[in-house]
Structures are given as C-alpha cells and as structure tokens.
Amino acid sequence: MLKEFKLPELGENISTADILKVHVSPGDEVKNDQVILEIETDKATIEVPSDVSGVVKEVLVKQGEKAKVGQVILVLEDSTGNEVIKQKESKPEQSTSEKKIEVPQPREEKNETTSKAGLVTFKLPELGENITSASVLAVKVKAGDKLGKDQIVLEIETDKATIEVPSDIEGIIKEVFIQAGTKVNVGQDVLSVLVEGGSSEIKQVGQEKSVVQKPAAQIAETKTDEQKVAKSKVYIEDKPAADPGKIAPAAPTVRRFAREIGVDINKVIGSGPGGRISIADVKAYSREENFKKDAQPEQKFFGGIVAEQLPDFSKWGEIEKKEMGNIRRKTAEHLSYAWATIPHVTQFDKADITELERLRKMYAKNVENAGGKLTVISVLIKIITSALKAFPQFNSSVDMANQAVIYKKYFNIGVAVDTPNGLLVPVIKNADRKNIIELSVEMNQLAEKAKNKKLSLDEMQGGTFTITNLGGIGGTYFTPIVNSPEVAILGVSRGNYEQVYADGKFETRLMLPLSLSYDHRIIDGADAIRFLRWIIGAIQQPFLMALEG
Secondary structure (H helix, E strand, O other): OOEEOOOOOOOOOOOEEEEEOOOOOOOOOEEEOOEEEEOOOOEEEEEEOOOOOOHHHHHHOOOOOEEEEOOOOEEEOOOOOOOEEOOOOOOOOOHHHOEEEEOOOOOOOEEEEEEEEOOEEEOOOOOOOOOOOOEEEEEEEOOOEEEEEOOOOEEOOOOOOOEEEEOHHHHHHHHEEEOOOEEEOOOOOEEEEOOOOOOOOEEEEEEEOOOEOOOOHHHHHHHHHHHHHHHHOOOOHHHHHHOOOOOOEEEEEHHHHHOOOOOHHHHHHHOHHHOEEEHHHHHHHHHHHHHHOOOOOOOOHHHHOOOOOOOOHHOOOOOOOOOOOHHHHHEEEEEHHHHHHHHEEEEEEEEEEEEHHHHHHHHHHHHHHHHHHHHHHHHHHHHHHHHHHHHHHHEEEEOOOOEEEEEOOOOOOEOEEEOOOOEEEEEEEOOOOOOOHHHHHHHHHHHHHHOOOOOOOOOHHHOOOEEOOOOOOOOOOOOOOOOOOEEEEEEEEOOOEEEEEEOOOEEEEEEEEEEEEEEEEOOHHHHHHHHHHHHHHHHHHHHHHHHHH
C-alpha cells in the first residue's frame, strides 16, 4: 500500500518552513521516527521524523524549497510491496464496475498512534505562554532504566531559560525518542514507558474508507496521471487560464477535495485526457499558489513596515555570519514588538544618593550575613514598590483589543540581568511584602540563576515593572525600552560625584542618573515626572516612603 508522509504541525502560527536537507531518496527504507528532513522555520531549525514506515517511492520536495504544513513530502510503499489500490474480495455475482475498491480518500486518511494498556508515552509538557519548542541539552535517562515520578528526564533550553523536565509517570523505559542537541516540540513523544503489568506493544492503527468507485482500469489510469503530475512541478502561471464559462471536468471526489482545501476548481488546469482534473492537479495548483505567496521577498514588521533587503557585505571584505541564539532571537523579537507598538517617551533626572550610600555601606555586612548583597538596586525595588501604590497607572497594562486598562493589585518587580547568553529579566514576586534584606537575598539568588541558565519560567513571568541597571559598566543616561505588556521601566546609570549648589555654597554630592521610559498611551508626561520625582524624594528622604507608600 502506498502511504503519504506530510509535513506535520510545527507550532502555533507556523505554516511554512524552508527545506534545508532531505535525508532520504527513492529506494531507501524508512522506519518510524527516522529523521527524514531538516527544516528551518522562523523560530528554529528542526529535524522532522517520519510517522510512517516503508520504502520511499517518491520525494516531492528538494533542498532550498519551501514546504507548507500538511504538504505531501514523501510517497512510500509498505515493505510487502502491496499496491496502493486493491480490490476487495467480492461475491461472484458482482460485476467489475460495481466492485468496492479501497482508495485512500483525500483529507480523510488518519494515522493515529494508540497505546495498549501498560505502555505509556511521555510527551514534552507545556512550557509556558507562547513557547512551542526547546533545544535538548541533555537526556538524563536511557532505555531499560527504571523511571520514577518527578524524576528529571530532560534538561532543555527554551527562548527564556534552561529547564529540567520531570516525569509524571513511572515504570520501565522501553525507548527514548530524542537525543541531546536536537529540537523538541511541545506535545512531541519523548519516552515510551512500560508500567507494571502492561503490554510492550504500540500499534499503528490506520483508518481506510471503502467506497463504490469506477472500474479498476480507470482508477489505475488516474493513478498514473497523478504520479506523472506529482513528479513534475506544475507552474500554473505558465499555462493558459481555464475558460471561466466552462464547467471544470472533474469527478465529484476531486471537487470535494478542492473545496476542502480552499481551491477554486475552475482555476485548475487538468493534466488528464481532455483536460480532466485529478486530485494531483489540485494539489499541484495549491502548492504552487502557496509557493508564490511565500516567495514574496518583503518581510513586513508591525504596522506594515517593510524590512530593508541587506546588501551582499562580502563584496567589500571578509564577513562571518552567526545564527542568533534562542535567547538573543527572542529578545530581538520582543523588543521589536515593544518598540513598534508602544509610543515611548523617556524622562531623565538625577537623585542625590550621598546619604543612601553612607547607609548602604553601614548595613552591607548585615545583608551579607543573610546571604545577599546590599545594593542601590535592592533599595530601589522597595522604593518603586511604594511609588507604584501612589501612582497605580504605572502598575497597569493597556488592552487595546478591548479598549481597556488593566490595573494590577500585586507588585512584581523585574530586574534585568546581563548574562553571557543575553539579557534575562527575573521577577521578584510580591516585593511589597518583603523588607530590603529579603529583597537583596532574593535578587542575588535570581541573578546567579540567570547567569548559570537555571531560571525557571515562573521566575521570569508576571512582572509589573522593570528596573535595568548599567551603572556597573558606565554611561550617564540611556533610553530603556518598555518591557511589554508593562507600561514603564526605570534605567539606572553610574553614579558620579558632582558639585551641587545648596544653601549658598557648592558641595560635593554623589548623584545617580535615572531614565524613566513609559507608555504614553496611559501615562502622561506630567505624571511621569511626578512619579520620577517621588522616587528621587524617597531616595533622599526615606520618611516619604513610609508616609505615602
């Protein structure tokens, strides 16, 4: 029997992929879970395993092409060599034209994997909002191992963090379907586990329809026509257009198939006798239409902005091209979205931290004994939490789809951390319920986790306001980008000693530059400077925090 392998679902909002490499050719034998394709989506490079087995009869794609989800990639024949069309055994009185013939029906074929009692498949669980895949860093188990509940089976890396994945089943591992260095999608099979008393078989169940069809000779002719069309790329734009006033010559099953995939049958040029249209013709037309859409050179960003085509830089000298890492790519996407959708304004000011620095040094040892590090940032977290209570619009999110503003009654402060792998933003939850020592200890722990790629997804979600600090590196002012869906972010630069005129004389004071970027859709300029001045006042006069916060 002939089988079709189609490009499977690749994740949310992913409909096409570039074919980087085809690992099989006609005549090769393919087994279940054997990698047959290497593809690249807009999110990752993925190795695609087969969910069918057999001998490859035909490869319908090649390196460098684009493929659509659901597109036929391979045609395979089972190892017994059975033909795709078989006549069922019929009673002697049946005529040839009335025989029931098994034919694979378009979009009605199903291949589903079912497990007998005892053999359970462990799949990659949900990893968080908008995360559909991850890189496998390490596989902690192997076939034959005894697996316990909550035992760590994988170490993976997503766009946001490195995560240890525990098992939610127990038993004996029969097979491991993935390996280190590959990509794995949410919901993909990871392990098969035999629980106590279970059978060790997984059966492939195929569902076939039996329908009354035309004589076998005609079907064989149609099959030949479809194979002929599939082997040669049909570029519809090179053919004369169909006569709009003429009814397309196609069987009802072909018409139904065209309707199901959204193709106007009257626009398809048939390759059969007299221009008769086959299912293969409809597939070829649909494929070429999709290729034409996907071949558009312009990449559009938010708001309809078109990406500029880069020149060939190698014309002017030597270059080196490196792919973005997961974290860097996700950061680029997120900040591009934030910059394109949020009307940014940045307010600048300075805070006199001379007295704060004296107190910080005085009590630094107390915090060290508790396992933390007393910094200006840990003090700022406490001050900003109080400021958000006094200015609730800074602790909100804008819901443009529903024309609403969401005000949060909790206070979770994100602190941007510079790591060798890119910018990460761990979040201190319920900061208003913690004192400065507790905030210092937690911030120190989260920063270490970020640098060692050990942050969990929960530790990076739920922020309501973000602080980003470049003071340890240098600089005076900068314009931080709001961390959507938050509405404001505070940038902290390096403090410097300056001559400040006060009480009729100049004094040397330690001044801290602050940069507040905010979403102008919900925050007005006057509110922004009041908020920033409130923070500066609390730094210079801590009683204000207790009085109004």
